[in-house]
Amino acid sequence: MTEKDFRAIFIEELTRVAPDIDPATVSDSDHIQDDLELDSMDVLNLVAALHDRLGINIPEADYEEIATPALAAAYLARVAGKGN
C-alpha cells in the first residue's frame, strides 16, 4: 500500500469516529485535535479502529505522529513497511 492508500484509510476511520467531518474538507495539515476537535476518547477510538483494520498498534507515545493526515499517512506507511 502507498502513503496515499494509508491516507485514505486514515480519513475513512477518522470520519467514522467523527461522522460530522466531511472527508472532502479535511486538509493534510489539519490537526485532529486542534482543528478537527477530536477529544481523547475519539483519538483512542481512532487508534483502536486503525489497529483493527491494519493490525498496527500505535502506542500512546506515537500519538503525535498521527496528529494530521499527512503525518499519519507517512507514519502508517513506515510502520507497515517494517512489518509492525
Add this chain to the structure above:
Amino acid sequence: MGVFTMPSLGADMEAGTLVEWLVKPGDKVHRGDVVAVVETQKGAIEVEVFEEGTVQRLEAEVGKELPVGAPLALIAAEGEEAPEPATGPAEKTPAAPEPATGATEEMAAAAEPVAAPGTGPSRPEARPVPAVPPARRGAASPAARARAAELGLDISTIEGSGPGGAVLLADIEAGARGAKGAAPKPRPAARPMDEMRKAIAAAMTRSKQTIPHFYLSQTIDIEPATRWLEKRNADAEPDERILLGALFVRAAALAAQKVKVLNGHYGDDGFVPSDTVNPGVAVALRGGGLVAPAIMDAPSLSLDETMAAMRDLVARARAGRLRSSEMTQGTITVSALGETGAETMTGVIFPPQVALVGLGAPQTRPWVVDGAIEPRSVVTLTVSADHRVADGRQSARFIAAFEALLQSPEDL
C-alpha cells in the same frame, strides 16, 4: 394496573416524541426493560420501565409529540386482568402541548418514572436491553429510519444534524422537502442542535436561579497518576487502554461515597442523599451540545470497567441511544476538559443534583516535592456545590479524598 407515562428525561425536558415501541400488548416486562424510544432535544433516548407486568394496551402512537406525564401504555401487574387482544395505539392519544388528561391516582404515581437515586438498577449490565448497534457512520434515530423508509429516501444520503452526525427525524423531513424541490417555508425549521442549546440554556438558567452555588478549588499533583497510566498503557492494545478521565471518574465516585452530602437529589422535600453513587459524565457532542449520562453504581466497578462504561456511554451519547435511567439517575456530575486545553473549569450544577466536579486539563507546573522544586503534571479541581445542602467543609473533604485517591492510582 400501572400507567407507563412519558418520562422526564432531565430537568430540561417538557415533551418528547415517541419514535418506536419495543414491546406490544401481551408482552411481559420487567423492571429495567427498555420498552420504547423517545426522541428529545438531546437525541433519542431508550426508555426503561420501572415495574413488572404485562403490557395491556399501547396508548400512544408512534410519531406523536407528547408532554411529560402523558400516558404511553397500560401495564397489568401479575394476577391482574388478562391482557386484551392486541390492539394498535389508541386513537385518542393527546398531542403536545396538551396536558395529560384523564389522570388517575395510579397515573400520578407512575408519572414519576424517575426512580429515587439509589433505587435504580444497580449495574448497567444487569439490565436486559436489546443489543445496541455501535456508533457508526450512518447513525440514525429509529424515527428517522422509519420515516425515510416511508418516503423511500436513502438514509445514507441525508446529512445528520443530531449528536455525532446522527440522522434525526427533522433531517428526513428536510431531506424530503429538498427532494421535492419545494420547501414549504422560507425559514428553515429549528435544527436539533439549536433545540439542544435551548434545552441546556433552560436547565442552566433554572440551576443558577434556584441553586445557591459556591465553589472550592484546589490544584492537585497528578504526576503519580500520569506516570502509572503511561506505564500501564505502554504495552496495552488500544482497546485496553485507560484514559486519565476514567481515573477522575473513579476517584470522584469513591470520594462522593465518603461525602454523602454532595451525592443525591434536591427535590420538593429537600435533599435526599443517594445510597449509590451514579456519576453523570459530561460528554461534549460533536457539532455542539452536551449530555451527562450516568454510570450506575460506579463505586462497584473496577477502573477497567469504569473505562469501558465511559466508552460505551460516549459512543451511545453520540449515536443518540442513551437510556432513560442514565439521563435521570445521576447523583453527581463529573466534567473534565480532557487532556489539553484550559486549566480550570467552574461548572453549573445539573439539577436535581447538588454538586458538580469540574476538572481542567492537566498542566505541567513547577511544584514543591520534598522541599525541592520540580516540574509536575497538575490538575485543578473545582467543586461546585449547593449551599442549601453543603458547606465549604464538606466540599473540602471531598477534594481531600479525591486527591488522596489519585496519589495511589494502582489502588483505584
